Amino acid sequence: MSDNAHTSSSPLRRVFAPVRALFVSDASAGILLILVAAAAMIAANSPMADEYRELFYGKLPWTPIEKLKDLHYWINDGLMAIFFFVVGLEVKREVVSGSLADPAARRLPMLAAAAGMGVPAIVYLLVTGGGEYFNGWAIPAATDIAFAMGVLGLLGNRVPASLRLFLLTVAIVDDIGAVLVIAVFYTQGLYTEWLVASVGVVALMVALNRMRVDYFWPYILLSVVLWYCVLNSGVHATIAGVVAALTIPLKRRDGNSMLERLEHSIAPWSAYLVVPVFGFANAGVSLEGMGPEALLAPLPIAIAAGLVVGKQIGIFSVVWLADKTGFAPRPDNASWAEIWGISILCGIGFTMSIFIGGLAFPDTPLLVEEAKIGILTGSAVSAILGYIVLRMTTSHTAEECDDQGPIPQDTHPNDPLR
Template sequence: MDQPSLLTVAVRPFKALFKADAFEGILLIAVAIIAMIVANSGVYHAYHELFEGSLFGEDFWRGIPGNFEKLMVLDNLHGWINDGLMVIFFFVVGLEVKRELISGNLSDPQQRNLPVIAAIAGMAMPILVFLGVTGGDPEYRAGMAIPAATDIAFAMGVIGLLGSRVPKALRLFLLTVAIVDDIGAVAIIAIFYSDPKMMWLIFSLIVLVGMFAMNRYGVARMWPFVICTVILWYCVLNSGVHATIAGVLAAFTIPMRTKDGNSMVEDAEHALVPWSAYLVVPIFGFANAGVSLEGIGLNNLLDPLPLAVAAGLIIGKQMGIFAAVWGAVKLGVVKKPEGCSWPEVWGVAVLCGIGFTMSLFIGELAFPGSALLRDEAKIGILLGSLISAILGYAILRMTTTHPDALVDDPNDPIV
């Protein structure tokens, strides 16, 4: 076999950056870096005012008849992003989960058991590590779920950089673990970061039942579901349950198959995934990842909260997932992913410590009354995610036994 040319070897890393499954992760890294630079530059006050400055003012809300206090969360751009725009992200998550449960990896018990076991352990262990580092201090307890979730785009982006070095079975394992993580994170948000109001919950339930009825009776157009989703979001926003949960619930009502044989779930997912990946999540990341380091020194980095979040992501995630997989395989409950070595499984377990999007989101909900704690949580998230990404990439790069990654596609015009 001919050896690849020097030019081919030189451009290969740059080609990897623009593969579809890598670019999302690279984009998130770039957005986080830009947000940190802006937040620690001379334009910080403009950055802060852009997202936190009042859009309408309290007098505007007082002039609206009825109890609309909850809507004041939408009085700044940060609120519209976290409680409004992110509904699209959660809607896409819901569509993906529904498709996986009905016709994907989560529909087959044989394929589902291993990643489900790994995901559950991978959410529990970071929480235990967090509580251990903070000593169970009540001041920090609300943040214990911050390191529990995996960022799908970020983790798959790192996998994309490795090309075909990572076997397909391991990619599938990582993707399914991240999806189950998302289900768990949504449940955590709904249960632990909500203050429900019964009247609005009843309204939300009525709208949701109506959407399931539309599914049941064969409504084959998307626009009625879109209108009802907006109404559902409005009701959930006022219900005390976090508004983004409306996105997941609405996604579950979308028909998997319409009477004409089309998959509305897949059509909606294909239409929205690029908007979510390349617009919604980067905007969210830019609005939430910017932390001013003014007045924050090494002592702050070693404070219990950032240390607990970073340790939960770096140590808790890999310990929980790898131990669960190893134990389940040794007990004969499941089989190890086909064609994968234990070091490769370990590398993927480390990559699951990339929290970013969902961790930032939970961090915002955990400490609504303390900007310092929110910033410390963000520092822990960024450090933990970055270290997990670098360490996971290095482990997989050094332990891989799949040399087919070194063979370039002859049809690739860059080769």
């Protein structure tokens, strides 16, 4: 590659460097999730089905926290706080110094993410008619970053870097929206004393930030305390992960990145341990006694329609309108067919959708199982259809698809996180 080409694409590489370095490859985390989901379905429908359910839902003989009475609670309320902590770190980095720092650059992904959450919810409500299914309106609103980026990784260097960046930023903004939805709409029975304690811990963490304390251990220790307070407050405990992450300083006093180093230390554990464990514990749906009619029940159809139809209509139409009206241009070097393919991929909602599904119907196990069927079906269709569309429509030069490159993160003079 020529020096000119290398220089022209380096801004995109700088944006991607912190994220791409978290994974062995774009495809690896997504492929792992696919394998985990398949393993969970096999386990839940095999002679080991009883052992599978007992492992995650059997009451623990002893637990240090009474509220977390089985392994499933420990995974969803405890382990997943690490996933949300990484989401918080990623959001802060992107907003402060990444792809969401420029107001002009974040117009399109923010608009697309909003439409990508709103339209699927509308499709869901239109199909179900509300009623007993109303609480599940947010299930098809989420996009799974690892899964979607994994499918893109399977396409190699066929996809322009601008589209990868667009998908990444839309998914990040989508995560912000999903966290807000969980905090506002899936919080039950608030306990004032624990909320006050949570606010006090956050205030202490903010004070440490303002005093420029740049050691990791005080923040990690207080993050655990915050998680415990939020767990008992009535707000879902995983919200503590996001809030705690936002208090982490961006830089150390010597100018080196503190937030990015912490993100790079924890994110692989989140991608290759936390999320797969969550997936294996939650994706196993027993099909015993279910006939073809189970797939045709209102809830699975509504969720699948929201993910497959709602996502692509919402995102593609908003990008088209924004470009035609001059509000925000579409991604560089991207055709409308490619933008359609990316819009379809945003319908992969595995991790966050399953998480919200469990919150939406906590007292109705059958609806939770039906929701999982809809999520798995919709995500699979979106992944396959999006891959096919992009495979058939993408054809670009190496320069247009280059989003990596040899940029030493601690030595590059223009690194925004120094």
